Amino acid sequence: MTRTEARDIVRTLRRQYRLASIVLFFLLVMLGLGMMLAWAGTLREGGLLSISVLTFIALPLWTLLYATLHSNQVKAANQAALHLSAGRLDLAEQELTSSLRVFSLYRFGKLLVCHNLAVVVHGQKQYSAAAELCDAILLLHGSVSKSLGRVCRMLLADSRLFLGDFDGAHRVLQPLIARMKGLNLTEQLMLLPIQLRCLFAQRRHEDIVSDLDWKVRLSERLDSPRAALVHTILARSLQQLEQKDIADYLMRRATLLYDPDALKADFPNLLSV
Amino acid sequence: MKSIDVSRVESWMDALLRSRPGRPGLHHLLLGLLFVSLLMSLFYTRLGVPESVAFALPLMILFSIFLSGWTVGRRRRRFRDTLSQASDLLMLDIVEESARHFEQLKPGPGLADGDRGQSCMVLGALAERTHQYESAARLYELMLIHEIGAPSQLQEAQISLAEAKLRNQELTDAVTLIGRLAEIPMSPPLRAAFERVRLFQQLFMGHVADALTAFEERAALFRKHLSFKAGYGYGLLAAALHQSGQPVRAAAYWLDATTLIPAETLLLEYPMLQTVADCYPAMRRPS
Numbered sequence: 001m002t003r004t005e006a007r008d009i010v011r012t013l014r015r016q017y018r019l020a021s022i023v024l025f026f027l028l029v030m031l032g033l034g035m036m037l038a039w040a041g042t043l044r045e046g047g048l049l050s051i052s053v054l055t056f057i058a059l060p061l062w063t064l065l066y067a068t069l070h071s072n073q074v075k076a077a078n079q080a081a082l083h084l085s086a087g088r089l090d091l092a093e094q095e096l097t098s099s100l101r102v103f104s105l106y107r108f109g110k111l112l113v114c115h116n117l118a119v120v121v122h123g124q125k126q127y128s129a130a131a132e133l134c135d136a137i138l139l140l141h142g143s144v145s146k147s148l149g150r151v152c153r154m155l156l157a158d159s160r161l162f163l164g165d166f167d168g169a170h171r172v173l174q175p176l177i178a179r180m181k182g183l184n185l186t187e188q189l190m191l192l193p194i195q196l197r198c199l200f201a202q203r204r205h206e207d208i209v210s211d212l213d214w215k216v217r218l219s220e221r222l223d224s225p226r227a228a229l230v231h232t233i234l235a236r237s238l239q240q241l242e243q244k245d246i247a248d249y250l251m252r253r254a255t256l257l258y259d260p261d262a263l264k265a266d267f268p269n270l271l272s273v
Numbered sequence: 274m275k276s277i278d279v280s281r282v283e284s285w286m287d288a289l290l291r292s293r294p295g296r297p298g299l300h301h302l303l304l305g306l307l308f309v310s311l312l313m314s315l316f317y318t319r320l321g322v323p324e325s326v327a328f329a330l331p332l333m334i335l336f337s338i339f340l341s342g343w344t345v346g347r348r349r350r351r352f353r354d355t356l357s358q359a360s361d362l363l364m365l366d367i368v369e370e371s372a373r374h375f376e377q378l379k380p381g382p383g384l385a386d387g388d389r390g391q392s393c394m395v396l397g398a399l400a401e402r403t404h405q406y407e408s409a410a411r412l413y414e415l416m417l418i419h420e421i422g423a424p425s426q427l428q429e430a431q432i433s434l435a436e437a438k439l440r441n442q443e444l445t446d447a448v449t450l451i452g453r454l455a456e457i458p459m460s461p462p463l464r465a466a467f468e469r470v471r472l473f474q475q476l477f478m479g480h481v482a483d484a485l486t487a488f489e490e491r492a493a494l495f496r497k498h499l500s501f502k503a504g505y506g507y508g509l510l511a512a513a514l515h516q517s518g519q520p521v522r523a524a525a526y527w528l529d530a531t532t533l534i535p536a537e538t539l540l541l542e543y544p545m546l547q548t549v550a551d552c553y554p555a556m557r558r559p560s
Contacts, residue, residue: 061337116329145291184357184358184361185361185364185365186357220501221364221365221500221501222500223498223500224496224498224499224500224503225498227500227501231397246559247560248283248554249532249558249559252532253532253533256496256503256532256533257500257501257503257533258496258497259284259498
């Protein structure tokens with residue numbers, strides 16, 4: 001997916017998000033009006049008729065737009081997950097892109113699909129497109145208190161790091177770092193390598209090696225490439241701080257965890273710092 | 274911490290099965306009632322229903338639908354949060370605290386299949402960490418019989434079942450299951466986890482020549498997909514090399530294993546590695 005295609009999807013998403021808000025408002029007004037008319041008794045004879053008629057129109061419409069279209073979206077998401085588990089990122093991308101173009105009242109579901117698409121595109125190393133999608137999600141749902149917002153922030157920071165925008169990545173991460181204790185372990189695990197890459201780019205070696213034991217312990221729960229990445233960053237910072245023994249030990253662990261050449265290929269920006 | 278015996282595992286499974294989706298629940302009943310009450314409010318004069326009832330009933334049912342949806346959603350979120358805490362603590366090897374969190378879990382309607390499967394995997398891992406392999410094996414068996422969990426969780430359960438059976442000395446069952454799993458296509462990370470169990474089985478049964486076949490491929494698979502748990506694989510590979518009379522390579526693999534995982538932890542998981550630990554120096558983390 002190119003950046004232009006991602007922008008096109010973001011435009012569609014924003015349009016649909018606004019439209020869904022208007023339709024939801026309209027349906028709520030219909031329901032509320034029906035009840036108010038009956039309650040106020042302004043149409044004494046037709047009071048109950050009005051609530052029934054309005055509710056009969058509003059509820060099926062709601063069900064149709066919410067449940068039917070939402071179930072299509074869920075089906076698409078499940079299908080995409082199957083493609084992902086089979087390693088077919090291209091098919092998952094197709095499935096999610098077409099699902100995003102279908103209108104649905106379930107706005108949060110739309111954001112979830114967009115987030116999944118960002119994950120797929122990020123997995124395909126299309127970082128500028130992934131950043132566009134994450135930016136859009138954060139604009140529509142930027143709350144740091146919600147898991148989706150937090151994960152999106154990390155994905156965006158990671159994409160910016162790959163694009164060489166270290167300061168931008170650090171800015172995106174700031175709200176997360178400020179409330180680190182509120183993150184669950186999975187989120188802390190996701191954040192650790194991204195945060196360390198940011199700090200390493202800014203040459204903040206003291207900050208990198210602070211709370212070293214906890215960082216090493218956390219990294220032992222990461223997958224091989226990211227565990228090796230964290231170990232490499234910690235080892236390099238320790239070398240800078242002239243703590244050679246522990247630096248060598250961590251570097252040896254990093255080498256055992258993952259091929260150093262593959263690590264260089266996976267994180268080219270890291271070594272250019 | 275409560276012991277995770279077989280009866281506890283079975284009662285957990287019963288609770289999960291009772292709360293399985295599929296049967297019409299309260300939500301369906303309320304939707305039906307809403308439809309009937311709306312029809313009634315349309316024709317209330319003809320049906321002779323008092324106006325206040327015809328007005329209030331649909332609203333009350335509508336409110337009940339929202340309330341029941343909110344309650345189910347809240348219960349699901351609470352279950353997921355507690356399960357996630359138990360799982361996080363277990364991941365950090367804080368077993369007792371993890372078990373305490375797990376005890377607070379109560380399965381109810383509306384749980385996703387993935388959450389049910391995940392709860393079984395956490396309970397199974399707790400049983401394994403406390404060396405209650407009989408309970409772990411029973412849990413994985415029930416999970417597979419009733420197909421609780423996502424496909425990847427079921428495949429993981431099969432691998433864990435094979436290991437639990439090995440540790441229970443149910444060798445015939447374990448070998449049959451491992452033989453069957455060897456034929457099944459699986460994702461590379463699961464294949465790596467499976468190869469570790471197969472290597473353990475080969476060493477456990479004294480089949481050293483088998484343990485040395487595809488040696489380099491196995492080591493590469495462990496390195497690529499098992500992260501720190503590759504240390505267990507390296508420890509087992511060191512044992513295979515030691516038993517086949519290759520002390521230099523065995524010493525190198527033991528050093529690699531202990532670089533990733535402390536020797537004490539390796540011995541706790543695989544007591545058979547004691548002979549290797551006695552012969553070769555282990556890596557110690559500099560202070």
